[in-house]
Amino acid sequence: MARTPFDPEAEFDRQVRTLTDLGYPALSGLGPERFAALVAPLRARATAAPVSLCEPGADGRVPFLLVVTRNVAPIEETMPRTTLHGGRLPGFVDRTFEPGALERFVATEETGLPAQDAYLLLEVERGEEFCGAVPHDAMNVIAGRGRTLLTIEEGIALITHFPQVLVKNKCFSLGGSRCGDRRVPALWISQKAPKLGWCWEGNPHTWLGMASAGTRAAGPA
Incomplete structure:
Protein backbone atom coordinates (compact mmCIF):
# COMPACT_ATOMS: atom_id res chain seq x y z
CA MET A 1 0.00 0.00 0.00
CA ALA A 2 1.36 3.40 -0.97
CA ARG A 3 2.10 5.79 1.86
CA THR A 4 -0.01 8.91 2.07
CA PRO A 5 2.18 11.92 1.11
CA GLU A 11 0.29 18.03 10.39
CA PHE A 12 0.45 21.56 11.77
CA ASP A 13 -3.31 21.54 12.35
CA ARG A 14 -3.01 18.16 14.08
CA GLN A 15 -0.39 19.51 16.47
CA VAL A 16 -2.55 22.54 17.26
CA ARG A 17 -5.47 20.19 18.01
CA THR A 18 -3.25 18.08 20.22
CA LEU A 19 -2.31 21.06 22.38
CA THR A 20 -5.90 22.29 22.44
CA ASP A 21 -7.23 18.89 23.45
CA LEU A 22 -4.64 18.71 26.23
CA GLY A 23 -5.91 21.99 27.65
CA TYR A 24 -3.05 24.29 26.68
CA PRO A 25 -5.37 27.29 26.00
CA ALA A 26 -6.69 27.16 29.56
CA LEU A 27 -3.28 26.27 30.99
CA SER A 28 -1.75 29.33 29.35
CA GLY A 29 -4.51 31.61 30.60
CA LEU A 30 -5.04 32.82 27.04
CA GLY A 31 -8.25 31.00 26.24
CA PRO A 32 -9.02 29.28 22.92
CA GLU A 33 -9.12 32.36 20.68
CA ARG A 34 -5.94 34.03 21.93
CA PHE A 35 -4.08 30.71 21.98
CA ALA A 36 -5.12 30.07 18.37
CA ALA A 37 -3.93 33.56 17.45
CA LEU A 38 -0.57 32.87 19.13
CA VAL A 39 0.20 29.83 16.99
CA ALA A 40 -1.60 30.79 13.75
CA PRO A 41 1.32 32.78 12.23
CA LEU A 42 3.43 29.60 12.30
CA ARG A 43 1.15 27.74 9.91
CA ALA A 44 2.74 29.37 6.87
CA ARG A 45 6.18 28.40 8.16
CA ALA A 46 5.03 24.79 8.51
CA THR A 47 4.11 24.62 4.83
CA ALA A 48 7.77 25.12 3.97
CA ALA A 49 8.92 22.27 6.22
CA PRO A 50 11.16 19.61 4.62
CA VAL A 51 9.34 16.70 3.04
CA SER A 52 9.19 13.70 5.35
CA LEU A 53 10.72 10.60 3.78
CA CYS A 54 8.89 8.30 6.19
CA GLU A 55 5.99 8.41 8.56
CA PRO A 56 6.82 11.31 10.95
CA GLY A 57 8.09 9.93 14.24
CA ALA A 58 8.51 6.38 12.98
CA ASP A 59 12.31 6.51 13.06
CA GLY A 60 12.72 9.12 15.77
CA ARG A 61 12.73 11.96 13.24
CA VAL A 62 10.02 14.53 12.59
CA PRO A 63 9.96 17.41 10.08
CA PHE A 64 8.76 20.00 12.58
CA LEU A 65 7.34 20.56 16.05
CA LEU A 66 5.04 23.25 17.34
CA VAL A 67 6.66 24.45 20.57
CA VAL A 68 5.26 26.75 23.23
CA THR A 69 7.64 28.05 25.87
CA ARG A 70 7.38 27.91 29.62
CA ASN A 71 6.20 31.53 29.51
CA VAL A 72 2.94 30.15 28.08
CA ALA A 73 2.82 26.67 29.59
CA PRO A 74 4.91 25.82 32.70
CA ILE A 75 7.01 22.66 32.55
CA GLU A 76 5.44 21.40 35.78
CA GLU A 77 2.06 21.48 34.01
CA THR A 78 3.03 20.24 30.54
CA MET A 79 5.05 17.19 31.60
CA PRO A 80 2.01 15.54 33.26
CA ARG A 81 0.16 15.95 29.97
CA THR A 82 2.53 13.53 28.24
CA THR A 83 2.10 9.77 28.03
CA LEU A 84 3.88 6.89 26.36
CA HIS A 85 2.52 5.70 23.03
CA GLY A 86 -0.54 3.64 23.89
CA GLY A 87 -0.07 4.39 27.57
CA ARG A 88 -2.24 6.12 30.13
CA LEU A 89 0.06 7.05 32.97
CA PRO A 90 1.03 10.74 33.01
CA GLY A 91 4.59 11.91 32.62
CA PHE A 92 6.34 13.39 35.64
CA VAL A 93 9.32 15.43 36.78
CA ASP A 94 11.91 13.46 38.71
CA ARG A 95 12.25 14.35 42.38
CA THR A 96 16.03 14.78 41.96
CA PHE A 97 15.24 18.26 40.65
CA GLU A 98 15.56 20.20 43.88
CA PRO A 99 13.04 22.98 44.59
CA GLY A 100 13.57 25.81 42.11
CA ALA A 101 15.87 23.75 39.87
CA LEU A 102 13.63 23.75 36.80
CA GLU A 103 13.58 27.54 36.77
CA ARG A 104 17.39 27.49 36.54
CA PHE A 105 17.49 25.09 33.59
CA VAL A 106 17.16 27.65 30.83
CA ALA A 107 17.98 27.66 27.12
CA THR A 108 21.68 28.11 26.42
CA GLU A 109 22.87 31.07 24.40
CA GLU A 110 23.90 28.71 21.61
CA THR A 111 20.30 27.65 20.96
CA GLY A 112 19.41 31.09 19.63
CA LEU A 113 15.94 30.66 21.05
CA PRO A 114 13.31 32.86 19.31
CA ALA A 115 11.89 35.70 21.39
CA GLN A 116 8.31 34.62 20.70
CA ASP A 117 6.32 32.36 23.02
CA ALA A 118 5.57 29.90 20.20
CA TYR A 119 7.74 28.74 17.30
CA LEU A 120 8.59 25.77 15.09
CA LEU A 121 11.49 23.41 15.65
CA LEU A 122 12.61 21.92 12.33
CA GLU A 123 14.29 18.65 11.28
CA VAL A 124 14.18 17.00 14.69
CA GLU A 125 16.08 13.82 15.60
CA ARG A 126 15.97 12.00 18.92
CA GLY A 127 19.63 11.07 18.40
CA GLU A 128 19.86 7.38 19.28
CA GLU A 129 23.19 7.26 17.44
CA PHE A 130 24.59 8.84 20.61
CA CYS A 131 23.33 6.11 22.94
CA GLY A 132 26.38 5.03 24.93
CA ALA A 133 28.32 8.21 24.10
CA VAL A 134 29.51 10.68 26.72
CA PRO A 135 26.89 13.49 26.64
CA HIS A 136 29.54 16.22 26.53
CA ASP A 137 31.14 14.57 23.49
CA ALA A 138 27.77 14.08 21.79
CA MET A 139 26.95 17.76 22.22
CA ASN A 140 30.25 18.73 20.60
CA VAL A 141 29.60 16.44 17.62
CA ILE A 142 26.14 17.92 17.12
CA ALA A 143 27.52 21.45 17.30
CA GLY A 144 30.12 20.49 14.68
CA ARG A 145 27.32 19.46 12.35
CA GLY A 146 25.71 22.87 12.68
CA ARG A 147 22.70 21.45 14.47
CA THR A 148 21.09 22.67 17.68
CA LEU A 149 20.37 20.84 20.94
CA LEU A 150 16.81 20.52 22.20
CA THR A 151 15.60 22.41 25.25
CA ILE A 152 13.36 20.93 27.94
CA GLU A 153 10.27 22.52 26.40
CA GLU A 154 11.21 21.16 22.98
CA GLY A 155 11.71 17.67 24.34
CA ILE A 156 8.31 17.79 25.98
CA ALA A 157 6.83 19.03 22.71
CA LEU A 158 8.43 16.10 20.89
CA ILE A 159 6.85 13.43 23.08
CA THR A 160 3.58 15.38 23.29
CA HIS A 161 3.10 15.44 19.51
CA PHE A 162 4.90 12.14 18.83
CA PRO A 163 4.75 9.89 21.91
CA GLN A 164 5.97 6.97 19.79
CA VAL A 165 9.42 8.58 19.71
CA LEU A 166 10.10 7.80 23.39
CA VAL A 167 10.78 4.07 23.54
CA LYS A 168 12.92 1.70 25.58
CA ASN A 169 16.65 2.02 24.89
CA LYS A 170 16.07 5.04 22.63
CA CYS A 171 15.54 7.83 25.12
CA PHE A 172 17.32 11.17 24.84
CA SER A 173 19.07 14.06 26.56
CA LEU A 174 18.11 17.70 26.14
CA GLY A 175 21.39 19.57 26.09
CA GLY A 176 19.81 22.86 25.02
CA SER A 177 18.73 23.58 28.61
CA ARG A 178 21.42 23.95 31.26
CA CYS A 179 21.70 25.45 34.72
CA GLY A 180 25.41 26.20 34.92
CA ASP A 181 26.56 22.87 36.36
CA ARG A 182 27.34 19.43 34.92
CA ARG A 183 23.74 18.25 34.79
CA VAL A 184 22.06 17.60 31.43
CA PRO A 185 18.26 17.17 31.45
CA ALA A 186 16.84 14.11 29.72
CA LEU A 187 13.61 12.26 28.99
CA TRP A 188 13.33 8.54 29.61
CA ILE A 189 10.83 5.91 30.70
CA SER A 190 10.16 5.15 34.36
CA GLN A 191 7.21 3.45 36.04
CA LYS A 192 5.60 2.99 32.60
CA ALA A 193 5.50 6.75 32.00
CA PRO A 194 7.72 9.52 30.56
CA LYS A 195 10.07 11.04 33.12
CA LEU A 196 12.00 14.30 32.96
CA GLY A 197 15.23 13.80 34.83
CA TRP A 198 18.90 14.61 34.40
CA CYS A 199 22.27 12.90 34.00
CA TRP A 200 25.86 14.07 34.39
CA GLU A 201 27.48 15.41 31.22
CA GLY A 202 30.40 13.01 31.64
CA ASN A 203 28.42 9.83 32.28
CA PRO A 204 27.35 7.77 29.24
CA HIS A 205 24.25 5.57 29.24
CA THR A 206 23.56 2.88 26.65
CA TRP A 207 19.88 3.82 26.51
CA LEU A 208 20.25 7.59 26.35
CA GLY A 209 21.04 9.52 23.16
CA MET A 210 21.14 13.26 22.46
CA ALA A 211 18.25 15.00 20.68
CA SER A 212 18.92 17.73 18.14
CA ALA A 213 17.28 19.79 15.41
CA GLY A 214 18.20 21.68 12.28
CA THR A 215 16.91 25.10 13.25
CA ARG A 216 14.04 27.10 14.76
CA ALA A 217 11.54 29.28 12.92
CA ALA A 218 9.37 31.97 14.48
CA GLY A 219 6.34 33.74 13.04
CA PRO A 220 6.07 37.47 12.32
CA ALA A 221 6.99 39.62 15.30
Missing part, protein backbone atom coordinates in the same frame (compact mmCIF):
# COMPACT_ATOMS: atom_id res chain seq x y z
CA PHE A 6 3.20 14.08 4.03
CA ASP A 7 0.96 17.13 4.31
CA PRO A 8 2.66 19.83 6.44
CA GLU A 9 -0.50 21.94 6.77
CA ALA A 10 -2.51 18.97 8.00
Whole structure:
Protein backbone atom coordinates (compact mmCIF):
# COMPACT_ATOMS: atom_id res chain seq x y z
CA MET A 1 0.00 0.00 0.00
CA ALA A 2 1.36 3.40 -0.97
CA ARG A 3 2.10 5.79 1.86
CA THR A 4 -0.01 8.91 2.07
CA PRO A 5 2.18 11.92 1.11
CA PHE A 6 3.20 14.08 4.03
CA ASP A 7 0.96 17.13 4.31
CA PRO A 8 2.66 19.83 6.44
CA GLU A 9 -0.50 21.94 6.77
CA ALA A 10 -2.51 18.97 8.00
CA GLU A 11 0.29 18.03 10.39
CA PHE A 12 0.45 21.56 11.77
CA ASP A 13 -3.31 21.54 12.35
CA ARG A 14 -3.01 18.16 14.08
CA GLN A 15 -0.39 19.51 16.47
CA VAL A 16 -2.55 22.54 17.26
CA ARG A 17 -5.47 20.19 18.01
CA THR A 18 -3.25 18.08 20.22
CA LEU A 19 -2.31 21.06 22.38
CA THR A 20 -5.90 22.29 22.44
CA ASP A 21 -7.23 18.89 23.45
CA LEU A 22 -4.64 18.71 26.23
CA GLY A 23 -5.91 21.99 27.65
CA TYR A 24 -3.05 24.29 26.68
CA PRO A 25 -5.37 27.29 26.00
CA ALA A 26 -6.69 27.16 29.56
CA LEU A 27 -3.28 26.27 30.99
CA SER A 28 -1.75 29.33 29.35
CA GLY A 29 -4.51 31.61 30.60
CA LEU A 30 -5.04 32.82 27.04
CA GLY A 31 -8.25 31.00 26.24
CA PRO A 32 -9.02 29.28 22.92
CA GLU A 33 -9.12 32.36 20.68
CA ARG A 34 -5.94 34.03 21.93
CA PHE A 35 -4.08 30.71 21.98
CA ALA A 36 -5.12 30.07 18.37
CA ALA A 37 -3.93 33.56 17.45
CA LEU A 38 -0.57 32.87 19.13
CA VAL A 39 0.20 29.83 16.99
CA ALA A 40 -1.60 30.79 13.75
CA PRO A 41 1.32 32.78 12.23
CA LEU A 42 3.43 29.60 12.30
CA ARG A 43 1.15 27.74 9.91
CA ALA A 44 2.74 29.37 6.87
CA ARG A 45 6.18 28.40 8.16
CA ALA A 46 5.03 24.79 8.51
CA THR A 47 4.11 24.62 4.83
CA ALA A 48 7.77 25.12 3.97
CA ALA A 49 8.92 22.27 6.22
CA PRO A 50 11.16 19.61 4.62
CA VAL A 51 9.34 16.70 3.04
CA SER A 52 9.19 13.70 5.35
CA LEU A 53 10.72 10.60 3.78
CA CYS A 54 8.89 8.30 6.19
CA GLU A 55 5.99 8.41 8.56
CA PRO A 56 6.82 11.31 10.95
CA GLY A 57 8.09 9.93 14.24
CA ALA A 58 8.51 6.38 12.98
CA ASP A 59 12.31 6.51 13.06
CA GLY A 60 12.72 9.12 15.77
CA ARG A 61 12.73 11.96 13.24
CA VAL A 62 10.02 14.53 12.59
CA PRO A 63 9.96 17.41 10.08
CA PHE A 64 8.76 20.00 12.58
CA LEU A 65 7.34 20.56 16.05
CA LEU A 66 5.04 23.25 17.34
CA VAL A 67 6.66 24.45 20.57
CA VAL A 68 5.26 26.75 23.23
CA THR A 69 7.64 28.05 25.87
CA ARG A 70 7.38 27.91 29.62
CA ASN A 71 6.20 31.53 29.51
CA VAL A 72 2.94 30.15 28.08
CA ALA A 73 2.82 26.67 29.59
CA PRO A 74 4.91 25.82 32.70
CA ILE A 75 7.01 22.66 32.55
CA GLU A 76 5.44 21.40 35.78
CA GLU A 77 2.06 21.48 34.01
CA THR A 78 3.03 20.24 30.54
CA MET A 79 5.05 17.19 31.60
CA PRO A 80 2.01 15.54 33.26
CA ARG A 81 0.16 15.95 29.97
CA THR A 82 2.53 13.53 28.24
CA THR A 83 2.10 9.77 28.03
CA LEU A 84 3.88 6.89 26.36
CA HIS A 85 2.52 5.70 23.03
CA GLY A 86 -0.54 3.64 23.89
CA GLY A 87 -0.07 4.39 27.57
CA ARG A 88 -2.24 6.12 30.13
CA LEU A 89 0.06 7.05 32.97
CA PRO A 90 1.03 10.74 33.01
CA GLY A 91 4.59 11.91 32.62
CA PHE A 92 6.34 13.39 35.64
CA VAL A 93 9.32 15.43 36.78
CA ASP A 94 11.91 13.46 38.71
CA ARG A 95 12.25 14.35 42.38
CA THR A 96 16.03 14.78 41.96
CA PHE A 97 15.24 18.26 40.65
CA GLU A 98 15.56 20.20 43.88
CA PRO A 99 13.04 22.98 44.59
CA GLY A 100 13.57 25.81 42.11
CA ALA A 101 15.87 23.75 39.87
CA LEU A 102 13.63 23.75 36.80
CA GLU A 103 13.58 27.54 36.77
CA ARG A 104 17.39 27.49 36.54
CA PHE A 105 17.49 25.09 33.59
CA VAL A 106 17.16 27.65 30.83
CA ALA A 107 17.98 27.66 27.12
CA THR A 108 21.68 28.11 26.42
CA GLU A 109 22.87 31.07 24.40
CA GLU A 110 23.90 28.71 21.61
CA THR A 111 20.30 27.65 20.96
CA GLY A 112 19.41 31.09 19.63
CA LEU A 113 15.94 30.66 21.05
CA PRO A 114 13.31 32.86 19.31
CA ALA A 115 11.89 35.70 21.39
CA GLN A 116 8.31 34.62 20.70
CA ASP A 117 6.32 32.36 23.02
CA ALA A 118 5.57 29.90 20.20
CA TYR A 119 7.74 28.74 17.30
CA LEU A 120 8.59 25.77 15.09
CA LEU A 121 11.49 23.41 15.65
CA LEU A 122 12.61 21.92 12.33
CA GLU A 123 14.29 18.65 11.28
CA VAL A 124 14.18 17.00 14.69
CA GLU A 125 16.08 13.82 15.60
CA ARG A 126 15.97 12.00 18.92
CA GLY A 127 19.63 11.07 18.40
CA GLU A 128 19.86 7.38 19.28
CA GLU A 129 23.19 7.26 17.44
CA PHE A 130 24.59 8.84 20.61
CA CYS A 131 23.33 6.11 22.94
CA GLY A 132 26.38 5.03 24.93
CA ALA A 133 28.32 8.21 24.10
CA VAL A 134 29.51 10.68 26.72
CA PRO A 135 26.89 13.49 26.64
CA HIS A 136 29.54 16.22 26.53
CA ASP A 137 31.14 14.57 23.49
CA ALA A 138 27.77 14.08 21.79
CA MET A 139 26.95 17.76 22.22
CA ASN A 140 30.25 18.73 20.60
CA VAL A 141 29.60 16.44 17.62
CA ILE A 142 26.14 17.92 17.12
CA ALA A 143 27.52 21.45 17.30
CA GLY A 144 30.12 20.49 14.68
CA ARG A 145 27.32 19.46 12.35
CA GLY A 146 25.71 22.87 12.68
CA ARG A 147 22.70 21.45 14.47
CA THR A 148 21.09 22.67 17.68
CA LEU A 149 20.37 20.84 20.94
CA LEU A 150 16.81 20.52 22.20
CA THR A 151 15.60 22.41 25.25
CA ILE A 152 13.36 20.93 27.94
CA GLU A 153 10.27 22.52 26.40
CA GLU A 154 11.21 21.16 22.98
CA GLY A 155 11.71 17.67 24.34
CA ILE A 156 8.31 17.79 25.98
CA ALA A 157 6.83 19.03 22.71
CA LEU A 158 8.43 16.10 20.89
CA ILE A 159 6.85 13.43 23.08
CA THR A 160 3.58 15.38 23.29
CA HIS A 161 3.10 15.44 19.51
CA PHE A 162 4.90 12.14 18.83
CA PRO A 163 4.75 9.89 21.91
CA GLN A 164 5.97 6.97 19.79
CA VAL A 165 9.42 8.58 19.71
CA LEU A 166 10.10 7.80 23.39
CA VAL A 167 10.78 4.07 23.54
CA LYS A 168 12.92 1.70 25.58
CA ASN A 169 16.65 2.02 24.89
CA LYS A 170 16.07 5.04 22.63
CA CYS A 171 15.54 7.83 25.12
CA PHE A 172 17.32 11.17 24.84
CA SER A 173 19.07 14.06 26.56
CA LEU A 174 18.11 17.70 26.14
CA GLY A 175 21.39 19.57 26.09
CA GLY A 176 19.81 22.86 25.02
CA SER A 177 18.73 23.58 28.61
CA ARG A 178 21.42 23.95 31.26
CA CYS A 179 21.70 25.45 34.72
CA GLY A 180 25.41 26.20 34.92
CA ASP A 181 26.56 22.87 36.36
CA ARG A 182 27.34 19.43 34.92
CA ARG A 183 23.74 18.25 34.79
CA VAL A 184 22.06 17.60 31.43
CA PRO A 185 18.26 17.17 31.45
CA ALA A 186 16.84 14.11 29.72
CA LEU A 187 13.61 12.26 28.99
CA TRP A 188 13.33 8.54 29.61
CA ILE A 189 10.83 5.91 30.70
CA SER A 190 10.16 5.15 34.36
CA GLN A 191 7.21 3.45 36.04
CA LYS A 192 5.60 2.99 32.60
CA ALA A 193 5.50 6.75 32.00
CA PRO A 194 7.72 9.52 30.56
CA LYS A 195 10.07 11.04 33.12
CA LEU A 196 12.00 14.30 32.96
CA GLY A 197 15.23 13.80 34.83
CA TRP A 198 18.90 14.61 34.40
CA CYS A 199 22.27 12.90 34.00
CA TRP A 200 25.86 14.07 34.39
CA GLU A 201 27.48 15.41 31.22
CA GLY A 202 30.40 13.01 31.64
CA ASN A 203 28.42 9.83 32.28
CA PRO A 204 27.35 7.77 29.24
CA HIS A 205 24.25 5.57 29.24
CA THR A 206 23.56 2.88 26.65
CA TRP A 207 19.88 3.82 26.51
CA LEU A 208 20.25 7.59 26.35
CA GLY A 209 21.04 9.52 23.16
CA MET A 210 21.14 13.26 22.46
CA ALA A 211 18.25 15.00 20.68
CA SER A 212 18.92 17.73 18.14
CA ALA A 213 17.28 19.79 15.41
CA GLY A 214 18.20 21.68 12.28
CA THR A 215 16.91 25.10 13.25
CA ARG A 216 14.04 27.10 14.76
CA ALA A 217 11.54 29.28 12.92
CA ALA A 218 9.37 31.97 14.48
CA GLY A 219 6.34 33.74 13.04
CA PRO A 220 6.07 37.47 12.32
CA ALA A 221 6.99 39.62 15.30
